[in-house]
Amino acid sequence: MLESAISQGLRATGRRMTRTRKAVLALLERTHQPLSATDIYSQLQEEHIAIDLVTVYRTVNVLKELGLVAQLDLHHEGQSRYELKEGRTHHHHIRCQICGKIVDLLLCPLKKLTKLIEERTKFVVDDHTLEFSGFCPKCQ
Ligand SMILES: [Zn+2]
Ligand SMILES: [Zn+2]
Ligand SMILES: [Zn+2]
Known part of the structure; x- marks a missing residue:
């Protein structure tokens, strides 16, 4: 529709x-x-x-x-x-606190944690957010 x-x-x-x-x-x-x-x-x-x-x-x-x-x-x-x-595919980001540059992190380290959370809570995990911030090479 x-x-x-x-x-x-x-x-x-x-x-x-x-x-x-x-x-x-x-x-x-x-x-x-x-x-x-x-x-x-x-x-x-x-x-x-x-x-x-x-x-x-x-x-x-x-x-x-x-x-x-x-x-x-x-x-x-x-x-x-x-x-x-x-x-x-599903990925995360890191953002520079000074200039705002954003870089794709083409990996997700949360698969094991997701499994653990599902076991502990009996939830079916559908989504999550994870983001990093810091200082890019130019702004350090
Ligand atoms: Zn920067
Ligand atoms: Zn991205
Ligand atoms: Zn992820």
Whole structure:
């Protein structure tokens, strides 16, 4: 139901929506950094792509619904970030406290702990969050 609503919505808005979608996806692919909506907005402005902030928010939400983009809500950050989901499995992040640089940690060390938690609590663990912060090589 939801999926057909989205594809209908995409079709209804036509080419313009598709171009915007493509521009946002291409940007996320290039930057290798999870970007906030305002980051996306200002970078596309620099590339002279006509887009407003409301459209950026709408676009990232559509891309999220389509399963192409993951939303990232880091601690101590007022706004969500978005990154490409494609080719990346479940992973964690480390963020520099000075410059805000974010690096993907392409591993998850919590498998054993998850098993232990399930045994102890009889819960089925569905998700977890884990993030690191510190000082990147440039800011040390
Ligand atoms: Zn830094
Ligand atoms: Zn990531
Ligand atoms: Zn994990």
